[in-house]
Amino acid sequence: MASVPFRFARPLLHALDPEAAHGATLWALKCGFAGTRNEPDDPILSAQVWNLRFSNPLGLAAGFDKDAEVIDAMLALGFGFVEAGTVTPEPQSGNPKPRLFRLGEDGGVINRFGFNSKGLAAFVSRLKQRRESGAVQSAARGIVGANVGKNRDVTDAAADYAKGIAAVAGLADYLVCNLSSPNTPGLRNLQARDQMREVIERVLDARQHATRDGRVPPLLVKVGPDLDNEAIRDIAEVALATKIDGVIVGNTTLDRPTTLRSRHAHEGGGLSGLPLLGKADACLKEMYRCLDGRLPLIGCGGVASGAHAYAKIRAGASLVQLYSALVYHGPELIGRIKRDLAERLRADGFKSVADAVGADARKSGAAST
Numbered sequence: 001m002a003s004v005p006f007r008f009a010r011p012l013l014h015a016l017d018p019e020a021a022h023g024a025t026l027w028a029l030k031c032g033f034a035g036t037r038n039e040p041d042d043p044i045l046s047a048q049v050w051n052l053r054f055s056n057p058l059g060l061a062a063g064f065d066k067d068a069e070v071i072d073a074m075l076a077l078g079f080g081f082v083e084a085g086t087v088t089p090e091p092q093s094g095n096p097k098p099r100l101f102r103l104g105e106d107g108g109v110i111n112r113f114g115f116n117s118k119g120l121a122a123f124v125s126r127l128k129q130r131r132e133s134g135a136v137q138s139a140a141r142g143i144v145g146a147n148v149g150k151n152r153d154v155t156d157a158a159a160d161y162a163k164g165i166a167a168v169a170g171l172a173d174y175l176v177c178n179l180s181s182p183n184t185p186g187l188r189n190l191q192a193r194d195q196m197r198e199v200i201e202r203v204l205d206a207r208q209h210a211t212r213d214g215r216v217p218p219l220l221v222k223v224g225p226d227l228d229n230e231a232i233r234d235i236a237e238v239a240l241a242t243k244i245d246g247v248i249v250g251n252t253t254l255d256r257p258t259t260l261r262s263r264h265a266h267e268g269g270g271l272s273g274l275p276l277l278g279k280a281d282a283c284l285k286e287m288y289r290c291l292d293g294r295l296p297l298i299g300c301g302g303v304a305s306g307a308h309a310y311a312k313i314r315a316g317a318s319l320v321q322l323y324s325a326l327v328y329h330g331p332e333l334i335g336r337i338k339r340d341l342a343e344r345l346r347a348d349g350f351k352s353v354a355d356a357v358g359a360d361a362r363k364s365g366a367a368s369t
Helices: 006-014 018-031 071-076 120-132 157-168 187-191 193-210 229-242 274-291 306-315 325-329 332-347 359-368
Strands: 047-049 052-054 058-060 081-087 100-103 108-111 143-148 174-178 219-223 246-249 270-273 297-300 319-322
Touching (some): 006 018, 071 081, 081 174, 108 274, 143 157, 187 193, 274 306, 274 359, 306 319, 306 359, 325 332
Parallel strands (some): 143 174, 219 246, 246 297
Antiparallel strands (some): 047 052
């Protein structure tokens, strides 16, 4: 089915309440109105991370497809991977509406959804249907991640994460524990050393018992950008000690830069999009330094161009995710970023994405010796 150019769809979508517009977008994707992008990815964008082959390093961040409804539609638009979720064990409605705000003048978004989710049962059912229908084989062009969280009023957070990972371990290519949403009370406390270690140890055990075919999907944690260097160092040390497979940096921020101009700038919730870029990049650089390149990182936060994606790769990200920029630029942005990224890699003499990962840190280290 032919796609509708975003320049025509945007005025209609932006005339709607932001959450209603998101719902309309999911409906359009399910109906095939977004079309597909059939051009093959430039070979220089291919990336091998964990034992997974990504046709390109650009992925859709969690939060867009919370209930695993449009995975293949988004892969068809050109993403190298799609991360579904965050899903909670039991269905929950999240925080009261309104809870999503466009900051158009700033290229940002504020949300305070609070893990609204249809729950694990519906999420798992869709992943199983996708596998049984053969979509997994036909969608070999893309990798799928499953991002899990905890229900709001649960006191044993580790148990909820373990339950989520056990349910999706055999159905996704990689797994993520979201420890960094600012919209669930107390959740970010799980980024502290002891709490994080407990969650990871129980989740690793759950993953091991849930994968019986010998294929153990990589496990990552998603951390926020509102971390000082000591907290980043603690997370890096726990990640290495527990032998998880990677870290996503980062999530939304509670900070409000003084440069924000939108009338929604002081709404409560997590800020994403362009205003987050600098903070997310600084956190990524420090995490890469603390890990000394020993674990793959996914850079997330503020990406709206090929230059932004390339900067995250040079800062230490093996893969890059975006979401908020789609609100303003639509699906055409995916192809633009990939083309620009390929040009930048070649212009700097790199043969692959992997060659560029951490290039700025290596350059800085060489300069300081």
